[in-house]
Amino acid sequence: MAPLDLAAGTPLEALLPSLEGAPPALAIPAYRAWLAANAASPLAFAAWFNLGVQCAAAGDRAGAIEAYRQALARKPDLHQAAVNLGLALEASGEAEAALAAWQGALQPDEARLLLLNHSGRLLEGQKRYAEAEQALRASLLTDPRQPDVVQHWSHIRQKSCLWPLHAPGIPGVAARDLVLQSGPLGILALTDDVALQREVTAAWIARKVPPAPARLAPEGGYRHDRIRVGYLSSDFCRHAMGTLIVELLERHDRGRFEVFGYCSTREDGSALRQRIIAALDHHVPIGTLSEEAAARRIRADEIDILVDLNGLTQGARLGALRWKPAPVQATYLGYVGPVPLPELDWLICDAQVVPPDQAMHYAPRPLPLAGLYQANDSRAPALPALTRREEGLPEDAFVLCCFNNFYKITEDVFGAWLEILHRLPHAVLWLAEDNATGEETLRRHAAARGIAPDRLIVAPRAEPARYLARLGLADLFLDTFPYNAGTVASDALRMGLPLVTLSGRSFASRMAGALLQAVGLPDCIATTLDGYMATAVAHGSDPARHARARAVLAGGEAWRRSIGDSAGFTARMEAALEAIRLRP
Incomplete structure (x- = not known):
């Protein structure tokens, strides 16, 4: 997902003799000389701010940080300095100090959005989704006409498994407009309506990627032997x-x-x-x-x-x-x-x-x-030998797993998983670690449906070889919808792990189904949520049926002749x- 389009402050040249266009090598000593001669000037705050801009342009982050702090000491409501101070601190690896600079800044209403959006962006990057969601929601309550902020706010809620996704909404933004501003990645996990996906991505491209002034390649192509x-x-x-x-x-x-x-x-x-x-x-x-x-x-x-x-x-x-x-x-x-x-x-x-x-x-x-x-x-990867005990799994349980990212988990799909757990009392659900906010939310939803905490197991992130080996410990992979597993589905089948998927209309909702068709397991493809649950329950309650699916994948031959046929x-x-x- 593209980052929020956030601009830094610009020099306050109107307040001082102009150095516009001067390179930092000339501007920096000029501002320092002016400050030395005019330390008590009421315009010193502007000189310090401009010095900070020039230091930042020269790559002197420490000098920029000091200059912005001096500017704020003389004019605490200079929100441009607070914005730039936070950016300089962030670039120096001082994320907490950057957040403190933005969150503690005095600012007029028109500057509040920039500070909130920078805070939300940084918090999102740190996977502190609960705080990021609050910051971006506060920004949207101030001005709902920010499609980029809506996009990030919505996707943070997807990653946090906060359902209903757009509840309680944003005053001034219709529910359909929230969907249309979901962004390219978010919309794939929101709907299998291809026409709606195209409408969302077209709007995003129009907003983000303007046409180029010329076409470079010849329309008729080239004459190359290869x-x-x-x-x-x-x-x-x-x-x-x-x-x-x-x-x-x-x-x-x-x-x-x-x-x-x-x-x-x-x-x-x-x-x-x-x-x-x-x-x-x-x-x-x-x-x-x-x-x-x-x-x-x-x-x-x-x-x-x-x-x-x-x-x-x-x-x-x-x-x-x-x-x-x-x-x-x-x-x-x-x-x-x-x-x-x-x-x-x-x-x-x-x-x-x-x-x-x-x-x-x-x-x-x-x-x-x-x-x-x-x-x-x-190429066959070299895998470590793992046991269920090592991975914190019960030896005698029917292990349902999904190693997809949390943003792909929807309210309907998770509800289906909880219903499957009710119908299979000897089963557990094994997920891959994603983010603390989402995990807390999923556990809260599970508890509300009467699922004991020890039936939801979250595996910490692992190196690729260990991740692949883990798939071999599970009994059945439960896919997400409308954004299926792609690479992860292929990995599961390679490791002999049967997979149940729900196929819809869109490319994203049909990926796992295409893989299952290729390896010869079409009966693992459902077209309704009820059918999906019934198929999963049948695998967990009918050992013979599950064994037949395992046999199709055993030894990896089905994978090698289909998905793995690279030649x-x-x-x-x-x-x-x-x-x-x-x-x-």
Whole structure:
């Protein structure tokens, strides 16, 4: 999710002899000289503030912090100094001091929003969701006409499992407008109505990503002997995307394809990142480039097909895509919903996740692969040997698990899980740690429905190998709806863990169903919530039925010949890329 668009203060040049446009190297000594000669001046607060701005621009955070504090000492209601002081403290790693600066600031009404929004943003980043939700709600009660704040407030409530999601509402904002301002990630977990998802994402793009002034790539394409395919991502690292995409990059037929990786990824030092970089013919770091500069670099490489792996997720380079640096541009895997960016030509999918009766609602145009949509890594990971006792699980219980993020858990789905626990008194529910606010909320909902505390178990975060091994300890994976598990569902099936899902209309609500179809477990796919509960209860109460599902997955052969068939997937992906390539 993109961060809130919050501006820092600007120099108060109108109050002092102008140094506008002067570089910090000249402005800083000029302000210090002025302060030395005019220490008692009633305008000293402005000079200190401007000195702080210049120090911040020069990278001198300590100098900026001291200057802003001096400005506030002389004018406590200088809210611009409080804003900038907090930003400088935050950048220096002093989060609590930053919050104190913002929360303790004296400010007029028009400045209150900026201070609340900065506090909410920082608290959200620290997963202090209860406090963040309160700060952003206070901001919206002051001025409800802030779609970015609505987006973050709504998503914080999703992550906190605060239901009903938009209750008690925001005065001045209609319920439908709260939904329309949910944001790209939040809307996937809110509804399986594709047309509504597209309306929300189109509004977000219109607000956030203006059109570029020019198209860079030739409309007719290029004449290259090999197809130059560029993959654009901020997740070439130890990330779910990196895990899924790495073997495709390795397996591309170099006789027909030349592979470029346009990388905005932060270095994490992982073995997976090194493997991804090694799989690229050309690793092109663009993290420090502007959107235009990144687009011009892609254009200079004469990329035939640019495959965006972010979509509308954090780290996306949508501004670069708007320059149309490649004649054909597709989006794949990072965002499993409509991405109505006019410069995108294709949404790579399959006929299961985007059925024909829903295709007209998507933008860009769906490009169904001949088989399963999901790339994967067929390499067998080395896993630790774990026991239920080590993981805090009862030995004799039927372990229901869901390792999805909390924001995917809806009121209806959690209610279904609690009903399943009532019908299976020997079962426990095993979740992955996400955030303290959400965990507290879920435990409160469970207690209200009469579920004993020890039947809800939360596993602490773990390294990838331990996470995979844990899946092998559970009996049944309970999926979320309308935003299914994707990578996690694939991992569960790989580890021999049957999965029950609820399939709807949207890509996000059909991912796990496509995976179950691929491995040969279609009877684990429900189309109603009642059917979902009945299927889960049948697995927990009928050992023979559950054993049959286990047998389908046993040994991993079903996974390897379907989801894990990386050679077959690469061939299908390459056929699709060849079909959409343009030649002059």
